[in-house]
Amino acid sequence: MGGSKIDVIGQIIGGETSRIFIREKSGSRIELGDLLVAEEDDGNYSILQVKDLVYHSQIPQIMRELASGLQLEGHGSHMEFLDEELRNYIIAEAKTILQIRDNEPQLPKTLPNFFGQVRRIEDDDLKFLMEEKIKNPLYLGNVRSGSKELKTSIHIDAREAIPHHILIPATTGRGKSNLVKVMLWELMNIENIGMLVLDPHDEYYGRNELGLKDHPNQEKLRYYSTDTSNIHGMVESLRINIKSIKPEHFDGIVKFTDAQRDALKLYHNTYRKEWIPHIIREEKIEEVESKTLSVIRRKFDNILGIYAENGQIKSRGSVFKTNDGESTIKNIIKSLEDGEIVIIDTSKLTGKAELLVGSIIIWAIFNKYQKYKAKGVLEEKPIIGIVIEEAPRVLGKEVIERQGHNIYSIIAREGRKFNIGLVAITQLVSLIPRTILANMNTKIILGNEMSQERAEIIASASQDLSDDNRTIASLDRGEAIVTSVFTKFAVPIKIPLFDEHVKDKINKIREKPPLLSLEDL
Amino acid sequence: MLGVVEKIIKALEEDVNRGLGRPYLQSGNYKIYDFNEENFKPLKDVEPRLMAFVDGGNNTVLNAPTFSLQINRVYFNLFRGKERQRPSSGMPEKIEFLSYLNVSKDGQVGKVKIFPLSEEHSRYLPREEDLRVTLPGPPDFYQRSRMFSVARRFAEWSFSTHIIEEELDDGDILVKDGSLQASFEGENKYLDRVMKTAHKMGINLVGLSKTSTLSTDTGNSLIASIKKFAEHKKYDRWCYYPIAKEIVNGERPGSMIMAVKLHKLTEYIFRMDFLKTGHDEVEVVSAIGENTVDPTFPGYPYGLIDADLNARVRMDEVKLYRTRILSALSEDVLEKLKSHIRALDAHERLNMIANMIKD
Incomplete structure (x- = not known):
């Protein structure tokens, strides 16, 4: 840093606190989102981020139009702009995102030096990030300057960030699955974090490709699937006995009228674990009308695939069972409490069934953790994270208004108190109420070309991203901005490709010499 | 009104259809040459040469009937063909100074004091004792205002002498905005010095005039007449010389007046004053032509456009000095x-x- 000759790529020529104008040195190719450093004499420096790039010229517009016309119409071979690099140039509009004073990062309160020269950021400039002591570091990627990846890695404290909820907004093809895969891989290295992953595309375990099953700590992984054929590793059959289902599990997931909901409770209170068979067999309770009972039965048939045949309760589907899967929920809860990663392959399930499976599990863990808190032992327990895709299905304004709150929205509002958090993935942030978005204290923003969605993301970010509209739109696959109450600034990152990241990790382990066994000794 | 317009049109037609006539110069120091088609020479593609372009600017800070305070700036740049070059000698690219013109009590003589803004610039400036001018005619403001630029003009010559000595070499070119004719008393001394230095060092000294009042003896514009004459020639870019040659007795050759069209796509023809050092006039003009390809003003050297922009004293600078001076007065x-x-x-x-x- 200070003292040595710097590789200047621009010079500050004016602006204001939120828009600093930097004239680009010709050929420097400053990029949108680039991180630049403006040094001061005392070794302190400011980190600026490029928010916009604008053409400027000393040549009047009319002259440029004429020159262009001459060239386009074939008269330009005898003409060229002289001193082109002096007269035609690019102004980068940047914002100071951080000031480093005595090696301590601070929010910017002063402007960098007028006419100060700027250079590209280097890993050394981010030493303060590397020196940060994070107890449970969850690696997200490396710091990115424009499209250039630095060596400095970005971590957030998983035990802090997950209960405060993580939102991953992105449109298709911007790398959200890859990000979640990388995050889960990294979470498998951290103790005392239980993760429930509802996996509607069956993409995290790595059934036929590299996945979490290849992790060195694979014993921490539990994989539940309805399809256990042709699979290596420790797959467990996703079978849930209908005795595990309670009326509240349907809250906000399946639409019931008040009368129907009352009926559900009544049947549950009356028949406890056998309540569903009684409904399916349409065994009447006095207070419940036949019509109501009939509708509920039909709904259960549709969603659970449970029906009665000659008085016998049968299951049509592969998940909800009448005489099997009694310990599934219990086992899943135990795994989560043991700090394991539980993947539920819901790829063969309908959307409603998937949410219902999640609801059953989450209600169970939520109730347990409420009790732990009441007993004062909550802090001894692992924190719980729930990965849910297409989050507006359960967190959407309309859904909540129409069907009332569900366990996912309850977790979004209250989960933090019980160390349970969501990792919510969505393409449509605008469908989620502001109150819930505001509760999601870490957002890993991937590229998004929809302006309305960008506006919502920006409005609910933990840092001021008001100038990042274009930057978010231009984020390429694997590029992201991490905005969090746990980071000093909105950090642009490059997420590694899962396959490369994993291969690298697996190779490192393989390279280690094998430990000598007792017999060898 | 219609009658008036017709009369004007008739008068204009008569004027533009006048015969070419012979070149005419007010100054008796020049030998005039009749128009001759053989004097047109096409420009060539040549090896780029090192060229210095010089221009100056001044603006009034304070002005009263008995005095005038000017801020002056003289600037030069270097180009080799189309490529800008850095000065090699370490001399400043621009010099700035304040000049204070004070009119004698009888209103006939103006004396100028100069105040360089940086002491390092003193050596490039003219001597104060040379900046004594007899004011022309009755002391009216508009006649006198021409005098405001005397210090700047002298400084342009003295700075040019240094540029030739310190930055240029045999065969290089110094192009100055304007003619190579003196306008002020005492100016010839500086002009002569720069010409002698250029001659001694083998430097081509060129003055390029954006406007020219030269005429023919039929009252036509000389430049317009040459343009008309040039229509017979199908050259894309050319120079025409000699129009006139300076008559001198002494250590240097006389300068020559020529007309030039420096770019294929320009309509502009300029007067060029040329103090040559060899017999390569066409090559020298062609080399200057290489610098005229900028689309902002095809046919005019970009080096002079840049020199003009950098030498210009803007009103905000004037206001700054005016405020500083006035606020310091009792x-x-x-x-x-x-x-x-x-x-x-x-x-x-x-x-x-x-x-x-x-x-």
């Missing part, structure tokens, strides 16, 4: 000064009102 001096200034600033006030209306 109250009674300031009061007296105001009455002097008001004697002349009504014109400025009128301009200000006109600008406000325009806005």
